[in-house]
Amino acid sequence: MPRIKKIAENGRDKIVFLGTGGARFTMITQLRATAGIWMNIQDTRIYLDPGPGALVWARRRGIALEKLDGIILSHKHLDHSGDINVIIESMTHGGKRKQGIVFAPEDALSTDPVILKYLREYPEDIVVLKENTKYILKNVEFSTGKKMYHDIERKIENYGFKFHLPGKTISFITDTKFDEEIIASYKGDIIILNVLLAENKPHIFHLSLADVYNITKIIHPKKIILTHFGTTLAVQNPREFTRKLSDDTGIEVIAAYDGMELYIDQ
């Protein structure tokens, strides 16, 4: 087995892409990991969307899950939530220490819940996410924009997030069909964009590479990081599409890879 790069805790603000695969086929084949995103910003450690493999990949990369300050779940689909219970157990030392805050949409807790009831006493708090709302997690302020458009009847509750750091905003645009108002509600300097597809498919409620053009016109970010790749993009050489997108839009577009560390303190 190749050596797995450990993530250093060097006090710098960074986002670590533990998994860059998205949706069910990349998940069940593990063409790319579906372990979500870990970040340490303003001395606040956050796990965003711990999908299947989160526990294993975090441990293999040497991440101290017992230091987590919070877990944020965008929506309850399995590729985002598969490991949330075991990450809650890790954050709270198996339920022995009340620690950390879990943020999740209401339908991840009520109908067909993905967060087990017996674990809900373990964290310090469970906060139900709402549209256009500000939250504080230790030293970090973040907010939601509009609810995403991720299924035909807009039943699945799904949010993106904006992290408001000194001098810059980092936006996570999660799973959604392209919608001008939704995109406009996630303005940021750095955009982490879940792109599942190369081209739009009307019956699939996800963003595609083709949407990047319209998104840059609405948001004008300084940098875009693509992640959450479906099976077609997961196996493609990302340079084939990132170079063209950067040239065409004049904005730096990069593709995340499993284990990528993005320093955001520069």
Ligand SMILES: [Zn+2]
């Ligand atoms: Zn989804």
